[in-house]
Amino acid sequence: MNEESLQTFHQQIEAARAEIGKVIIGQKEVIDLALVTILTGSHALIEGVPGVAKTLLVRTLAEVLSVESNRIQFTPDLMPTDITGTSVFNMKTQEFSLVKGPIFTTFLLADEINRAPAKTQSALLQAMQERRVTIDREDLTLDEGFTVFATQNPIEHEGTYPLPQAQQDRFMLKILMDYPEPEDEMSLARRMLSAEAPEKTLAGGAVQAVLAPGELAAAKAALQQVVLRDELLAYIVDLVRRTRTHESVLVGAGPRATQAMLLAARAAAAIDGRDFVAPDDIKTMARPVLSHRLMLRPEYEIEGLTITEVIAQLLDSVPVPR
Template identity: 50%
Template sequence: MEEQTPENQDINFESRINLKPLQDHVEAIKKEIGKIIVGQNEMIELLIISILSNGHTLIEGVPGVAKTITAKLLAKTLAVDFSRIQFTPDLMPSDILGTSIFNVKTNEFEYKKGPIFSNVILIDEINRAPAKTQAALFEVMGERQVTMDGTKYIMEPPFLVFATQNPIEQEGTYRLPEAQLDRFLFKINVDYPSLNDEIQILLENHQRQDTLDFDSVVPVLNAKQIAHYQNLIKQIIVENHLLTYIASIVNNTRTNANLFLGASPRASIAILNTAKSNAAIQGRDFVTPDDIKRCAKVVLKHRLFLTPEREMEGYTVEKVIDQILETIEIPR
């Protein structure tokens, strides 16, 4: 009798949900983005996970590491509507949500929708707009609807917000409110490319003669397929002891002496959904502790705040998350 190795078990489990088309589409998206972007595989994969999990993503990194271009290219691989909003200090809520305009012909006010009414929205330099404008995003990001003059306007699915910000430059910027940070599924920190990747960037840039052919990137998924895969993700199996594991991780953030503010139940649900998506793109229809650990780091880092004492000692939120993950016993 053949021994049941983990590889054999994966093959047996895979037959319950056909994840091959999803994996093929994920690889196709990566291939299309790879026509222009070198490296940044972690950012690209996490962005794909956020799409499958139907969540918004905050991308943070210094200027020039391809945050905005990657988000634009990802949007081009999706056959859905796309809009880009450049946040500036003088931006008003009506510039995002739209406004009511009086129509002299009908003698009535008409609502002119703003650029937020799209499927994929790229908000560039999100921390450059003041609090009043930031607050305009609360309802639409949290509830996927806009209420204007007493009327609710439901956003057409998929509705995904990708936002970028620069962590270094502080002049002319506004700190994002905690309530808004919590509405982002992920916060992805984008690092500098490796030496080999940077050499490849220079080679490709030289061969392209410093031009970017965005038209070479073609759509891979349409809105109907995205909705299908988002529903497929919900069928991924999660054992009860893994639910307890997620709850224990999040609960620890609320009682941890190093943290001033812990994570909410929204974070628990985010870890659950993204762990399912992570398992699916690996070809598994079941979640493992490794899926949870990988996603927990990206889900929690922007939701936790250190105590003043720990900040002065040079602690980081990432270090505290690692300590929590080491402390909580991994279920077997």
Template identity: 45%
Template sequence: MHVDVQQIKDRVAERAESVHRLKSELHKVIVGQEEMVSRLMVAMLANGHVLLEGVPGLAKTLTIKSLSDAINAHFQRIQFTPDLLPADLVGTLVYNPASGEFTKRKGPVFANFILADEINRAPSKVQSALLEAMQERQVTIGDETFPLDRLFLVMATQNPIEQEGTYPLPEAQVDRFMLKVVLSYPKQDEERRVLDMALDGGGAQINSVITPEEIFAMQDTVKMIYIDDQVRDYILNVVRATREPKAFGINDVVPLIDFGASPRATIFLGMGARAIAFLQGRGYVTPQDVKDIALDVLRHRVLLTYEAEAERTSSDDVIKSILAKVPVP
């Protein structure tokens, strides 16, 4: 099948101005955190969802709220607590004594951008309700099913320093998130700018600079980005190396991996690499694009053995070792 890469590149260039406007608007109020902003945009362009892990105060809420404002979309922040019920999330039937009928009241999940704050503080039935909406992009209330908006992104957060009273997400549910991003503290100069902004009156007002329709156009363009067969094989080999490292001669990680990444990881790795290429203004995917997004796609899908935990080896360490040894086309 013939693919006109130049034509795809021209389509990417047409959308570059929208990307530039969106990034510029976000940087009015967000200092640093380039990776978080980039990964949110990757997930949005690839129609995925993001799990963020980081200590409080790293601008997680500000980032997704600003992204929503810049697109003039509907934002909802849901604070997950141990007493939260699925009905509090998706909605419920409300009885009307006057008419003797039940009416459907939609929950906060009916929004474009959702911040599921500290998702691991809610019981598993609530987590499952959200993850089902993420996967199926629809919600059932009573006997009626409601589709969610086409623009639908969930950013869930986990606090890594407080585990008491939490309900850890099962591995099968974590797999529904396209990306897991681990945040670190800002650099010294970035934190100084944050301090200056706070002491001198705060950041600027976020304005709506693009429309959801422009996002849909970008998503359609991302789907067109060319991935050569050799790069597709490379994506497949990286994921398979997490399951069968010995077959790729990566013997040092064999005793460290309990379960490798799922087939969903293969799909998300390709979709994420396409989004990375789009953000860099290219109409084709390179192996470096795959490497750039691999940690965020794989870190929550590669389960380690007790031996790895005893050696204090993280999934990031294992994935980096695999990326260093799988042959690059």
């Protein structure tokens, strides 16, 4: 990036962070990861217990970035046509007319995606990959910035259909939304007793859009100018390949993880105000990129080893380029 475009990009990101922060208390890392997902034209899996503002996050992002958003509550009886839409026969005109489903938007919140059966999940995942849907043999293109934020509850598995490993790989990042810090939860509690409650703040127009319609595409294009040295490219490839030979890993990350790490690191650098990728950008993105792509051997899971610990071991074992 030239200095002027980098400065403009960074000002926009800082303004977006500030506006989102009016609604989402704390969760700075979550906000940054969501912005990385959007800027790279990818999709994210958001995992967190109920009540940590997963739905509110996506609505706020859409408001701040001046795009449309829709929400689908996934249930066991949800059919693919409930997502994509279908052709309906009009008795008055004696013709079929297309009724588009909620997937025709820019930001789509797929709430509790693991509650829908495999057929419905597949319809969404195909749209994520191809950015188009087929209805009655007609191909329809989705919005250029189509981004899916799919949520799942990590503690309640009754009546769910867990995403297969191959389908999880379609998501660039896995964003973990944990409970807020004590001071953030206290701030939230105070705001709930006033007109500054997060839902009221968003609905009341206190959140301002920082991008005009169409400017998001220009912000995405700016990432192409972020420099990633060959040594760091080799570092990313080596890190991903080590996941396939680690003694505790049953299934390692595939080539799509390499692509995701590269794009995420560039976006992280730009968000931080730099036109070059540093090793710390790659280390920061390692957990959200790799955590949902690795499967541990059962004997290590029984011993209590976690994916996060394995990723930390991998980062320690791969030499960082100078």
